[in-house]
Amino acid sequence: MVEEGAYWLAWAQISGIGPVLLRRLQQHFGTLATAWNATKVQLGEVEGFGFQTLEKVVQQRSRLHPEQLFTKHQQENSHFWTPADADYPRLLLETPSPPPILYYRGEVELQENLGQKPMVGIVGTRQPSEYGIRWTRQISTALAKNGFTVVSGMAEGIDTESHIAAMKAGGRTIAVLGTGVDVIYPHKNRDLYKQILTAGLVVSEYPTKTPPDRTHFPRRNRIIAGLSRAILVMEAPLKSGALITATYANEFGRDVYALPGRLDDYPSQGCLKLLSQGATFILKELDELLTMLGAIPQIDAIETSTAPQQLMPTLSPELQTVMNAIASDALPFDFIVQQTGMAAGSVSSALLQLELMGFISQLPGMRYQKS
Numbered sequence: 001m002v003e004e005g006a007y008w009l010a011w012a013q014i015s016g017i018g019p020v021l022l023r024r025l026q027q028h029f030g031t032l033a034t035a036w037n038a039t040k041v042q043l044g045e046v047e048g049f050g051f052q053t054l055e056k057v058v059q060q061r062s063r064l065h066p067e068q069l070f071t072k073h074q075q076e077n078s079h080f081w082t083p084a085d086a087d088y089p090r091l092l093l094e095t096p097s098p099p100p101i102l103y104y105r106g107e108v109e110l111q112e113n114l115g116q117k118p119m120v121g122i123v124g125t126r127q128p129s130e131y132g133i134r135w136t137r138q139i140s141t142a143l144a145k146n147g148f149t150v151v152s153g154m155a156e157g158i159d160t161e162s163h164i165a166a167m168k169a170g171g172r173t174i175a176v177l178g179t180g181v182d183v184i185y186p187h188k189n190r191d192l193y194k195q196i197l198t199a200g201l202v203v204s205e206y207p208t209k210t211p212p213d214r215t216h217f218p219r220r221n222r223i224i225a226g227l228s229r230a231i232l233v234m235e236a237p238l239k240s241g242a243l244i245t246a247t248y249a250n251e252f253g254r255d256v257y258a259l260p261g262r263l264d265d266y267p268s269q270g271c272l273k274l275l276s277q278g279a280t281f282i283l284k285e286l287d288e289l290l291t292m293l294g295a296i297p298q299i300d301a302i303e304t305s306t307a308p309q310q311l312m313p314t315l316s317p318e319l320q321t322v323m324n325a326i327a328s329d330a331l332p333f334d335f336i337v338q339q340t341g342m343a344a345g346s347v348s349s350a351l352l353q354l355e356l357m358g359f360i361s362q363l364p365g366m367r368y369q370k371s
Contacts, residue, residue: 004084006070007032012100014060016053019097030343079104090115094332095226095252099205105181106201121151121228123242124158124235125267132235137165142286144171151228158234167199176223177204178216185212221245230255236270243270257282322350330367
C-alpha cells in the first residue's frame with residue numbers, strides 16, 4: 001500500500017498545483033490518495049481547478065508513480081515531512097497553505113512540532129541600526145532564557161542577530177531558508193548555519209541543492225509566520241520582507257508586535273505602519289512582553305473523552321465521534337480529522353452542524369474548540 005505522504009509528494013510535482021490547491025484537494029476528497037484516482041469531472045468540483053489546471057493534471061498524473069517517486073526522493077533528501085506525517089509541525093497545519101514537503105536538518109524537538117513549546121518569530125531589515133540590533137539581542141536573549149524557541153530566516157541583519165542571541169543564551173532557534181537546507185545563503189553565515197544545526201533546526205520547502213532565488217524568500221515568510229505563535233518585527237522599512245511576514249501572521253491569526261522608532265528613521269517606517277494598523281507595541285518592560293507571549297495558548301495533549309456529554313441531546317454516531325475529539329483548547333482541522341479517522345469532508349460537515357447547534361466554536365486558522 002502506498003503511503004499518503006507519497007501522494008503529497010506526487011501532487012506537488014504537477015505544475016500549477018500549489019500548497020493552497022493541495023489543501024483544498026485534501027479537504028474535498030479526504031486523502032490525496034483518493035484525489036489521485038479521481039476523475040477529471042470529480043476534480044473539476046474542487047475550487048480553483050479550472051480547465052487548464054485539469055488538463056495539466058491529466059497529462060502529468062499518468063507519467064508519475066507515487067511510490068517510486070517517494071522512494072527516489074527519500075534517497076536524495078534524507079529528512080523531510082509531509083502533512084501526512086505525525087511529526088509535521090502542527091502549527092503549519094493550521095494555515096491554508098502548508099508546504100506539501102518540509103525538509104529539515106539539525107536537532108528535532110518533538111514538543112516544537114506538536115505545538116507544545118512556544119515559538120516566536122523575529123524578523124526585520126537586513127540593514128538594522130544600532131538601536132534595532134540592541135533590542136533584537138535583548139529580546140531574543142530574554143525569550144531564549146524563558147523557554148521560547150526563536151524562529152527567523154537566517155538573512156543578514158535582524159535575522160542573524162536573533163539567531164545568535166538565542167543560542168548564546170542557551171536557547172533553541174529555527175532558521176527557515178529560501179534555499180535547499182544544504183545551501184547556505186548568505187554564504188557569510190556559514191558559521192551561523194553550523195551552529196544552528198547543533199542548537200536547533202534548519203527547514204525549507206525547497207529540496208536539496210536548490211539555489212537562492214528572489215521569488216523564494218517572500219514564500220518562505222509564510223512558513224516563519226506559520227511556525228510561530230507570534231511575530232515580532234524589530235525594524236523594517238515600508239518595502240520589507242518583514243512586513244510580508246506580518247501580513248501572513250495576521251492572515252493566520254497570529255499576534256503581531258512591532259518595535260516603535262522615531263518618525264524620521266527610515267528603518268522604523270514599516271514598524272510604525274504596523275502599529276498604526278493595530279500591532280502591539282514592544283515596550284521597554286520586557287517582563288510585560290514575556291507575560292503577553294506566555295499567555296498565548298499552546299496545543300496540549302488531547303484526552304479524548306468517551307463519557308456521555310451532560311446537558312446535550314443524543315447525537316448521531318458521526319457527530320458524537322467528532323464531538324469527542326474536540327477539547328476546550330482550540331484544535332486544528334487536520335488534527336480533528338486524524339483523531340476521528342473520518343474523511344475530511346465528513347468531519348467538515350459534522351463541525352458545521354455542531355457549530356450551528358452551539359456546541360463548538362470556530363476560531364481563525366480553521367481551529368475548533370468546545371463552546
